[in-house]
Amino acid sequence: MVKKPSALPRSFLSLRRLLRRSISGRHYRRTTSATGARAAAPAQDKLKDRTVLVDVEGWLLRSPLSAFPYFMLVAVEAGSFLRGLLLLLVYPVLCLLALIGLDLRLEAMVMVSLFGLREREVARVSKAVLPKFFLEDVTMEGLEAFKKAGTVVAVTAAFPRVMVEGFLKEYLGVHAVVGREVAVAAGRYVGFLEEEHAGMERVGAFLEKMQETRSKGDGAVGLLGAVGRAVHHVDSRYCKETYVLSEVDKKAWQPLPRDKYPNKLVFHDGRLAFRPTFFAALAMYTFAPLGIILAALRCIAFGVLPYRVSVPLAAATGMRSRLVAGPSPDTSREKNEAGGRLYVCNHRTLLDPITVAAGLNKPVTAVTYSVSPVSELLAPIRTARLTRDRDEDRRRMEALLARGDLVVCPEGTTCREAYLLRFSPLFAELTGEVTPVALDTRVDMFYGTSTKPGAKWLDPFYFMMNSRPEYRVEFLERVATAPADGEAGGHGHSIQAANRVQRVLGEALGFELTGLTRKDKYMMLAGNEGVVSGGAK
């Protein structure tokens, strides 16, 4: 359960603090903004190395800010689509509650979205799913104001602390997030959100303990929104200087561009590929029955029909496969000395090898690692498991390549954003040249990738459930992977060759190269190493 506020009356606590501060001789100067646009943001250097108290909704995030999409994301991603539907259905009633008091609506949204959910899963969603959406709501000026600050304490009242903590700490480098807690029992949320004043008492107690706030001389600086914010009371007690941002000023602030994200958003998780506002979520739930039918039809088409029939048929249902550059004639007809051709592609979804096969219009074998057994069973192409034992995998791949064309995705896991992960170099030791295939996908409603072991088998189905899923396929010029005359072979060489192929694909796609791995992705998004039980070997 959440900690109960102190039994002492709040007025007594405030009086005690006031006395303590008067005795230490501190002064609290309040600086309010001028009315001109952007006047409220202090120069970066002014806050250099200082302790800053940031009001998340009032200062940092864009206005008007709707909390509904975030609760919808938590309801769906940490709960289920059924819970999301419940939130959608009760939301109009919750809006009526807003007439009685805004906080009542918030409390009710917290109850519907979080009740019964595991604390750990909500924290995971806060780190793995919500940041993508919160980052789109960050104001550039709001963030830049405290970029050089020493310690940043973020305060939230419009969201439970758990919902904003992941994004603020992981992506914006905020040091502490304090705000309202939701009651927990036996590791699950009971759903009661503590009152705003209790959240602010918590902020006060936190600042009270900080050396910087109490004794460094400069005191803390507050960056606050203008109206009706309980955080002002805490701020006036702990900050020597305060910048207050009016709603009018904030409207002139710009959204933070992607290239200015303090930490790159390479990985994210969750099924919903759109911001679930009330109407967008309503559209999704209305479309879902048709989406299921479409997905079933598309899966059957790719499973049983030849590509020259299934591709146009899928296109008639809205699914697009754009072959930007097809395989060169010799690539598709001739075999190389190893046997079949080795196609090396970046990894967007589990359907990548099928798309390559459709582009070639002939069967291929795909090597997989930690794929759900259900996906293997339903795959319309031959698949072969890797073990992550280098010698064994090499033997398996050489044998497969001797028998026919092989598709490998050396990133080892899918990536949704415009980045390429590190290429595992084993493929470069199998044959003298490879054909890189640049793949990109677009979805409008559901992501066809996931990290939850229990949900992975549904990945291709979700991709097919989109109203207009799209694949872009580009067969590139072959790249030599064999050592040139006089060049040393071995592992060092294969790493260089793998990096070369990664670079070629990165250039074709306009994607940034990274050294991140499958393990990095899973540790970050799921807190595990990404091994699907029954699918590793």
Ligand SMILES: O=P(O)(O)OC[C@H](O)CO
């Ligand atoms: O589910 P992912 O994104 O880890 O991708 C799994 C790969 O397809 C492994 O072959």
